[in-house]
Amino acid sequence: MTDLVYRTVMHDLKNKINGGQFPDKKLPDERSLSDHYHVSRSSIKRALSVLVDQGIIFKKRGSGTFINPLYMKNKTIFHYDGSNLGITDSLKNKGMTPKIKLLSFKVIPTTEALKQDLFLKDDDFVYEIKRLRLFQDKPFMIETGYIPIRVTPTLSKEIVSGSIFNYLEKTIHKTVTRSFMSIKAAPSNSEDQKRLNLKMNEPVGVMEGIFFLDDGTPFEVSNMRLHYKYMKYNTFVMIGK
Amino acid sequence: MTDLVYRTVMHDLKNKINGGQFPDKKLPDERSLSDHYHVSRSSIKRALSVLVDQGIIFKKRGSGTFINPLYMKNKTIFHYDGSNLGITDSLKNKGMTPKIKLLSFKVIPTTEALKQDLFLKDDDFVYEIKRLRLFQDKPFMIETGYIPIRVTPTLSKEIVSGSIFNYLEKTIHKTVTRSFMSIKAAPSNSEDQKRLNLKMNEPVGVMEGIFFLDDGTPFEVSNMRLHYKYMKYNTFVMIGK
DNA sequence: TTTACTAATTGATACGGTCCAATTTTTAGA
DNA sequence: TCTAAAAATTGGACCGTATCAATTAGTAAA
Structure with missing residues (x-):
């Protein structure tokens, strides 16, 4: 289902976030992530931008990438996984x-x-x-x-x-x-x-x-x-x- | 307000779409656009992806980039310009x-x-x-x-x-x-x-x-x-x- | 004419690099 | 010690390239 580079990274990061691996609410910088995953910075950027769209993280230029505090507190309302459906989740x-x-x-x-x-x-x-x-x-x-x-x-x-x-x-x-x-x-x-x-x-x-x-x-x-x-x-x- | 390359291209394309410059509902391919605007294909891609997010165009690999027919018919409901607010547009x-x-x-x-x-x-x-x-x-x-x-x-x-x-x-x-x-x-x-x-x-x-x-x-x-x-x-x- | 194979077209993914701008950290000076 | 300048950090924008995959167009065989 997911052999795309940026998706793999994206899922892994999401797992780490959910697993509480970033207790300071801060992700490593993009260049380190690029090294760590052995992928280009562009791919890291793409993976992160998906998470940004999902409201899970946000970025601050010059400062770093941070986890949306609300995401940890109240994961239930951040329902999506890749999709951004949002309609009547009761359904599916x-x-x-x-x-x-x-x-x-x-x-x-x-x-x-x-x-x-x-x-x-x-x-x-x-x-x-x-x-x-x-x-x-x-x-x-x-x-x-x-x-x-x-x-x-x-x-x-x-x-x-x-x-x-x-x-x-x-x-x-x-x-x-x-x-x-x-x-x-x-x-x-x-x-x-x-x-x-x-x-x-x-x-x-x-x-x-x-x-x-x-x-x-x-x-x-x-x-x-x-x-x-x-x-x-x-x-x-x-x-x- | 807009000196970013991809935004300039994005706005220009939107104007051309609104002005009916693509009567066949098809945009030029990305490589031609890249030539025409004298910008990299990456920037073209970025500009296009914004328009995709706004529902104005959609892409088909191997085939091309097309205008959402509904956008031409009913522009009023495609209200956004860059933002995707959507809340009570009556307001602003x-x-x-x-x-x-x-x-x-x-x-x-x-x-x-x-x-x-x-x-x-x-x-x-x-x-x-x-x-x-x-x-x-x-x-x-x-x-x-x-x-x-x-x-x-x-x-x-x-x-x-x-x-x-x-x-x-x-x-x-x-x-x-x-x-x-x-x-x-x-x-x-x-x-x-x-x-x-x-x-x-x-x-x-x-x-x-x-x-x-x-x-x-x-x-x-x-x-x-x-x-x-x-x-x-x-x-x-x-x-x- | 129809069918099947091959080419060309066209968007998608990914890489890696350059330069820039906002922020934070460090350093040097008063 | 405090402040201001300098340096390092970190994300943003853009470029150009290579390779791949889906689609379409073109070509040759039946």
Whole structure:
């Protein structure tokens, strides 16, 4: 999985950090690391920059590289390993597979908004797939997805009752690797309340996403309404520049 | 502001993209760009990788570098320029300065949670600063911030009625450059409803953040409750690796 | 025309070097 | 002892090169 130099170094450093091998919260300087690992300083830089992006360490020119104190204190919220997903970690936690209940599956003509987002023409059609997702038998999310027929003409009720992304990868060898997400809060409507077992005043978290294939094709527009207790989005933000 | 090579190239490319200079959605290959700009390929790579992170372009090995079709269609949601802030863009949009109304300002002993996040000892004290933020005279956010006295012993009502970050930068020359954010939705409580002018069933977006200084010191813990219509968090996500 | 092999293209990884800028440490002077 | 200048440390920016891997384009054989 990982024979890349910078990844190897990155993982090793992360292990050492987790193992408390830098009690002074300071990493060796880049040149020493370069010597120690017998790799170029560029590779060290790359490894470190990944850890910086993950919020695990930070650098100060002239001074050194330090461990984010919060990372040691509260590792649980620094969930990622290489990826910076961050969405509803409840989902993929511990390999727990959430169940899917298909609510509806039909083909509809394009709407104006969909044309925008999915790059469609007037006479294009899309699948509308509405699903309820359950985690440990509790419903936590209503998902409405729109997929152009042109991209995947072969969807069926069976496929759509499982993971569409997996289907794509295994059969058509197309991968979803990027998405543009938008996150907000909204009052629950009566359907939310019924399906997600919410009280009148309890809201939903709304995540709208546009998913892209390897080749840049917008593949799916998805509207996800989550039980508010199940939505928590964690992210590390660098301000400026 | 921008005399760095890779930034210059980055901005120029972005301008060309926005100006529609690549109608085939394809950028020149890296070697040509290197020639054209008279800079090393490494610098081109760096410039491009920023644009990749921003979701503006994507690369395919062996094939080339392409413009994200959605970026052209819907530039408004790709808001960032160099930064990847993403928080309540309503705030800094068009230089509109949101107003601040100070609700309360006091010094309290540490709580357990604060000790965790701010790296404090038992007998430390913190400022508790509660503020209402208004945008175009409409209240949109209740913000409760906690700042250790040890870090900034000089806060006053006046200071706290303006931007604390600006104060820090201008007087003590400390900068807040990193933060760990957590975003979720929650039902509004009676105070939310009163202050933000919300109906019973209307929720708030809750953003909790820990802000860090340049040197890694956790500087502030902030709990922000936003009128749900004002909270929208956009982000570009790379899946896997 | 189709198929299969080969070339060229193009981005990815990695190396190692130069010079610079911010910071810290050391040294020399008052 | 204290202060200010000098030196060492340390990360940042950039360059240019070599090699590799995925993709596409071109070519020759069936």
